[in-house]
Amino acid sequence: MVDRAKLVNKAMDEAVPLKYPETLNESMRYSLLxxxxxxxxxxxxxxxxxxxxxxxAALPAACAMEMVHTMSLIHDDLPSMDNDDFRRGRPTNHKVYGEDIAILAGDALLSYSFEHIARATKGVPAERVLRVIMELGKAVGQDGLVAGQVVDIQSEDKAVGLDVLKYIHEHKTAALLEASVVCGAILGGADEATIEKLRKYSLNIGLAFQVIDDILDVTATTEQLGKTAAKDLAVNKTTYPKLLGLEKSKQVADDLIKEAIQQLDGFDDAKAAPLVALAKFIGYRQN
Amino acid sequence: MVDRAKLVNKAMDEAVPLKYPETLNESMRYSLLxxxxxxxxxxxxxxxxxxxxxxxAALPAACAMEMVHTMSLIHDDLPSMDNDDFRRGRPTNHKVYGEDIAILAGDALLSYSFEHIARATKGVPAERVLRVIMELGKAVGQDGLVAGQVVDIQSEDKAVGLDVLKYIHEHKTAALLEASVVCGAILGGADEATIEKLRKYSLNIGLAFQVIDDILDVTATTEQLGKTAAKDLAVNKTTYPKLLGLEKSKQVADDLIKEAIQQLDGFDDAKAAPLVALAKFIGYRQN
Known part of the structure; x- marks a missing residue:
């Protein structure tokens, strides 16, 4: 995973070079890298x-997923949204570059994620690349992470049930993890049955990812997280631990991870090992 | 043009239906329609x-251009950017829905513009659709309207020269007009020489569009514009009239429109008539 991160960081570094107007690219690179x-x-x-x-074949799409993720973090951290001062242990984008540039850097990253897939993907039939662009779009907009963020905002200071909380997590977090897995499979030439199996895998790890985020907000320190801990408690946010308690929440996350790994049963063990490891990494992460 | 606007409005109305979470889609539709x-x-x-x-073949892309344009207006109007209260004679998006929802509605429109092209364009080879997505991406991000807006922000309260002003106008305004024309031509199956001629046409009308915007800020009323008049003067912004005077600015706009129309010389007169009319419409518009 460390090697893969290096590969992706190098590709992203090259994809967003420093050029005029430097402030924009510096701001994009500050959060992206x-x-x-x-x-x-x-x-x-x-x-x-x-x-x-x-x-x-999947490297440009892999970078695009991180660009979209970064955009969502920059915009979520804004004063008019979650108003966060720290992210990944550093001041948030708008704290360094101002709100206006932070909004625009997010816009540029979002737009570039689609452009980069269209421009840089090589050796894949154009129809497949278009399908990847559709999957990414669905993961972002009115059926994806933006919709999840809107429902999240509307649920602040309100008692919401497990159905709404699940909607938020599935859209705000799982949708982009789903797109990441499904787009990788599409670009690799998977058949429809395989794509749907992997979609189920990714939705499970996506929901688990967010349940564990809720848990870590209670159990980890700001130092461990690189962002403000106990933030959900402070703003009285509905979370899995709040609705189900800490132990039951851990059980839910465990079950989701197990069910995700089950989706990989039909594959060659050695080949499936990275996705098994990633599911376990998400299931047992400490930050 | 009225018929075409109706066609596009109907297509956009169908492309962004009202669904859960309604606030997001209402906010998108409020500005888009x-x-x-x-x-x-x-x-x-x-x-x-x-x-x-x-x-x-070009209708989804045509809608996408308006979605991107709408996104740029919503984000430009935000308090941390131009802080405008009125747009097209109505309160701006954030005045109605709040800053957070306005930012997210812009994000969803931007993402959906790419998705909509990939999803809804029919009867066109996939390679061509991918090229359209690249052109649109270039028009938006670090080489397009976002870059123009960043330089615009950085030029506030500063005396800038004609070169910087031209950069702002070419990126903030002309880039998306260029993409609109060029993408229409690509989707229609134009050869490279034709695409480049039309690119020149569109860059000229794009720059003219913005020079005339600068002129109207001085000569038109808030009522005529549907947005605050004399705003550039109020914030001491560098404009064409400020740098060149009103008469010379009108001359520059006239010359740009003439040169744009010259690019259409080789085409059948009847077929070129709509683009000639659009160039004149931009050249002689009063709001």
Whole structure:
């Protein structure tokens, strides 16, 4: 995973070179190259490889997933949204570059994610690349992470049930993890049945990812997280631990991870190992 | 042009239906269906027709151009950017839905513009659709309207020269008009030489469009514009009238429109008529 992160970081560094107007590109690069775990690119590359594809075919899409993720973090951190001062252990984008540039850097990253897939993907039939663009679009907009963020905002200071909380998590977090896996599989040439199996895998790890985020907000420190801990408690946010308690929430996350790994049963063990490892990484992460 | 606007409005109405979470879609629709002039879609459809294409092939791209334009207006109007209260004679998006939802509605429109082209374009080879996505991406991000907006922000309260002003106008305004025309031509099946001629046409009308915007800020009323007049003067912004005077600015706009129309010389007169009319419409508009 460390090697894959290096590969992706190098590709992203080259994809967003410093040019006029420098402030824009500096702001994009500040958040894009801030050293996250690169979970989405790793999933995208691993899915491509699992179905027999060359990871080079999925590399632009893998970078695009991280660009979209970064955009969503920059915009979510804004004063008019979650108003966060720290992210990945550093001041948030708008704290360094101002709100206006932060909004625009997010816009540029979002737009470039689609452009980069169309421009840089090589050796894949154009129809497949278009399908990847559709999957990514669905993961972002009115059926994806933006919709999840809207429902999240509307649920603040309100008691919401498990159905709404699940909607938020599935859209705000799982949708882009789903797109990462599914797009990797499409680019690798997977058949429809395989794509749907991997879609189920990714939705499970996506929901688990967010349940564990809720858990870590309670159990981890700000230092461990690189962002403000106990933030959900502070703003009285509905979370899995709040609705189900800490132990039951851990059980839910465990079950989701197990069910995700079950989706990989029909595959060659050695080939499926990276996606199994990524599921376990998400299931047992400490930050 | 009125018929074309109706066609585009109907297509956009269907493309962004009202669904859960309603606030997001209402906010998107509030600005998208606010009754602008639909200049970009009209250019896209006219360019497709000029080169012998069926306008249905360009309709999704035409809608996408308006979605991107709408996104840029929503984000530009935000308090941390131009802080405008009125747009097209109505309160701006954030005044109605709040800053957070306005930012997210812009994000969803931007993402959906790419998705809509990939999903809804029919009867066109996939390679051509991918090229359209690249052109649109270039028009938006670090080489397009976002870059123009960043330089615009950085030039506030500063005396800038004609070169910087031209950069702002070419990126903030002309880039998307260029993409509208060029994408229409690509979808219609134009050859490279024709695409480049139309690119020159569109860059000229794009720059003229913005020079005239600068002029109207001085000469028109808030009522005529549907947005705050004399705003550039109020914030001491560098404009064409400020640098060149009103008369010389009008001359520059006239020359740009003439040169644009010259690019259409080799085409059949009847077929070129809509693009000639659009150039004149931009050249002589009063709001």
């Amino acid at each position: 801030a050293g996250g775990k690169r979970v989405r690119p790793a999933l995208c590359l691993a899915a491509c490889e699992l179905v027999g594809g060359d990871i080079q | 606010a009754g602008g002039k639909r200049v970009r879609p009209a250019l896209c459809l006219a360019a497709c027709e000029l080169v012998g294409g069926d306008i249905q």
